[in-house]
Amino acid sequence: xxxxTQIPAALSVPEGENLVLNCSFTDSAIxxxxxxxxxxxxxxxxxxxxxxxxxxxxxxxxxxxxxxxSGRSTLYIAASQPGDSATYLCAVSASGxxxxxxxxGTMLLVSP
Amino acid sequence: GAVVSQHPSRVICKSGxxxxxxxxxxxxxxxxxxxxRQFPKQSLMLMATSNEGSKATYEQGVEKDKFxxxxxxxxxxxxxxxxxxxxxxxxxxxxARDMGGVYEQYFGPGTRLTVT
Numbered sequence: 690x691x692x693x694t695q696i697p698a699a700l701s702v703p704e705g706e707n708l709v710l711n712c713s714f715t716d717s718a719i720x721x722x723x724x725x726x727x728x729x730x731x732x733x734x735x736x737x738x739x740x741x742x743x744x745x746x747x748x749x750x751x752x753x754x755x756x757x758x759s760g761r762s763t764l765y766i767a768a769s770q771p772g773d774s775a776t777y778l779c780a781v782s783a784s785g786x787x788x789x790x791x792x793x794g795t796m797l798l799v800s801p
Numbered sequence: 802g803a804v805v806s807q808h809p810s811r812v813i814c815k816s817g818x819x820x821x822x823x824x825x826x827x828x829x830x831x832x833x834x835x836x837x838r839q840f841p842k843q844s845l846m847l848m849a850t851s852n853e854g855s856k857a858t859y860e861q862g863v864e865k866d867k868f869x870x871x872x873x874x875x876x877x878x879x880x881x882x883x884x885x886x887x888x889x890x891x892x893x894x895x896x897a898r899d900m901g902g903v904y905e906q907y908f909g910p911g912t913r914l915t916v917t
Contacts, residue, residue, distance in 0.1 A: 723905070732807070732894050733845075733908035778844065785904035788835060789896075793844045 691716045695779055695792035702769055703800055710764040710795045712779030717760050720785055724753050724764050725778040727794070733778065737764070769799045803829045805897050807909035814885055815917055822880045822912045824895030830875035831897035835906070836868075839892045851878045885916040 692715045702708055712722070721740050725733040737746045737753040739762070745754040752765040766773060776796045780789040804827040814820050824834055832853045837845040849859045849870050857870035867889075869881040878897075882889050896908045 721904070725908070730892070730911070730913070732805075732910040733896075735905065735907060738905050782904070782906075786833075788847055788850060789906060791844045 691719075691781060691783065691790045693779060693781060693790050693792035695777075695795050697795060698793065699796045699798075701798045701800065704769060704771060706769050706799075707765070707767050708769055708797075710766070710777050710779075710797070712762040712764070712792055714760045714762075714781050714790075716783070717757050718783065719757065719781045720783055720787070722753075722755055722762050722779065722781045723789070724751075724762075725780065727776045727778060729776075736777075766797075769797075771799050771801050773797060774799050803827075803897075803899055803905075803907045805895065805907045805909040807895055807912050809912060810910060811913045811915075813915045813917060816886055817884055819881055819883045820885055820914060822882075822893055822895075822914075824878045824880070824897070824909055826876045826897040826899075826907070829897070829899050829901070831878075832875060832900055833898045834872060834878040835896045835898075836870060836878075836880050837894045837896070839894060839911075845894060848880075882914065885914070887916045890914055890916045 694713045696711045723738045724736045739755045750767040755762045776794045778794045780791045806825045808823045834851040836848045849857045851857045851872040853872045859865045872878040894911045896906045
């Protein structure tokens with residue numbers, strides 16, 4: 690059974706810092722991996738999707754990498770801003786037709 | 802990007818009544834939609850997978866007679882919480898899978914259900 694772990698569970702940084710969120714998964718046979726953002730009381734916003742054949746994806750200040758063989762992904766946030774404060778969730782899919790397995794998330798607080 | 806809507810965003814109902822939550826994919830067709838439940842400060846728990854034109858597949862421990870799911874069209878799935886009780890109070894989120902391209906899932910904004 691796939692298990693997804695996210696470290697750290699919570700992170701507090703001052704504005705402007707570059708930071709890395711970690712995600713690991715136990716079964717390397719994944720189809721894709723998605724990073725989401727969730728604001729309190731809101732739904733999930735998809736940030737980046739990495740196919741199993743890809744090594745990384747970038748969107749603005751966000752960069753996600755994938756090392757499928759070692760079962761790891763990182764989300765890099767450059768020049769963090771208070772508006773980046775949210776919970777970040779990592780999820781993997783075993784195939785295009787399967788459900789997502791979520792980690793428990795990293796709660797990020799960026800202080801001005 | 803693809804958009805998924807949910808209605809209502811918030812609902813308060815009395816114990817014993819039923820509540821229907823709608824999930825719509827606005828600009829793409831979704832043969833598969835998913836229903837999740839989220840408790841405070843917890844991650845998402847998959848409740849069921851909804852397939853257009855067929856019966857939903859429920860996760861272990863989820864009562865199918867209590868949480869009725871209907872996926873009548875390629876853009877609409879509904880979740881009905883029947884005979885709601887206070888312990889059903891939660892945040893319910895749906896997602897829809899875009900079958901074109903990379904099978905990405907898009908999530909709705911969620912529905913906060915409070916049963917009094």
